[in-house]
Amino acid sequence: MAEIIARWEWRTFGEAFGEAEKNILSFPEDKVRNSSEVYILSKKSMDNTKIRDTLMDIKTLRQVNADLLEQWFPVMKAGFPLALPVLNDVFMAWKAALPALKREAYSYEEFLGELVSPHADLRMVRVEKERHGFMINGCIVEIADLKFDGRPIRTVAVEMEDPDAVMRTVRQLGLDGFENVNYLKALKRSVGMDIV
Numbered sequence: 705m706a707e708i709i710a711r712w713e714w715r716t717f718g719e720a721f722g723e724a725e726k727n728i729l730s731f732p733e734d735k736v737r738n739s740s741e742v743y744i745l746s747k748k749s750m751d752n753t754k755i756r757d758t759l760m761d762i763k764t765l766r767q768v769n770a771d772l773l774e775q776w777f778p779v780m781k782a783g784f785p786l787a788l789p790v791l792n793d794v795f796m797a798w799k800a801a802l803p804a805l806k807r808e809a810y811s812y813e814e815f816l817g818e819l820v821s822p823h824a825d826l827r828m829v830r831v832e833k834e835r836h837g838f839m840i841n842g843c844i845v846e847i848a849d850l851k852f853d854g855r856p857i858r859t860v861a862v863e864m865e866d867p868d869a870v871m872r873t874v875r876q877l878g879l880d881g882f883e884n885v886n887y888l889k890a891l892k893r894s895v896g897m898d899i900v
Contacts, residue, residue: 710766710777711844712870715861716882717890721847724860724878728845734837743891744820745827746798750888750900752776753797754831758812759783760790762797765886771871772884785809791819800825829853829891842866843873852894859890 721728741756752763762780769775779797782790787809795802803819810819820826832851837844843864850857860882862873874880892899 708778709865710775711863711865712769712773712775712867713861713863713886714773714870714874714879714884715859715886716879717857717859717885718882719858721858721860721879721882724882725847727877728838728840728847728860731838731840731845734839737833737835737837739833739835741831741833742816743829743831743887744798745829745888745892745895745897746800747825747827747897748799748900749797751779751797752886752888753794755812755816760786760794762794764797769867771867773867773870774884774886775867776886784812784815786815798826827895827897829895831891841869841873841876843869845873845877852891855894857890857894 739756741754743754750765754761760780760782761778763776763778766775766777780793786794791805791810792802800823803823806818807814816828820828830853833848835846835848837846839845843862846861848859850859860879862870862879864870889899
């Protein structure tokens with residue numbers, strides 16, 4: 705099995721990014737990807753949990769460096785149906801109590817409808833993404849048009865395994881004047897959930 709190398713990430717959200725966006729668009733576009741995802745927010749956790757391509761995907765924030773770059777580490781990709789002990793791991797990531805289970809395993813629809821929706825500590829947000837990717841200084845740079853439960857917002861991100869290269873690219877593109885905000889913070893702000 706290939707070793708997982710965690711990337712360092714810088715990201716911001718807003719309506720437009722001015723000169724920084726023009727600087728990014730001066731580079732050739734690498735690829736466009738569209739996806740529809742469900743993020744699940746927990747009142748008690750800042751682990752990034754989402755369902756994409758029918759996979760439960762969890763990343764945890766491993767560290768933040770002096771430049772406030774964040775290193776996210778993938779800890780789970782699990783296909784449906786979900787059963788114990790995977791369900792235990794998912795609810796542990798949310799720091800939320802696992803409800804009494806009525807089934808041995810849960811399909812995608814059963815999981816969201818029976819375990820997530822009724823849970824007082826959890827909130828689902830449906831996110832549509834149109835992601836435009838660029839390779840700049842060996843970094844993955846992305847401009848994406850998003851919808852959070854139908855509300856439009858945009859994001860720009862720079863990521864790579866080397867944090868110094870990420871910060872050089874952020875400064876070169878003129879993004880360093882924007883706040884570094886991860887997906888969890890942006891989503892929690894959008895639904896009025898406290899950031900822990």
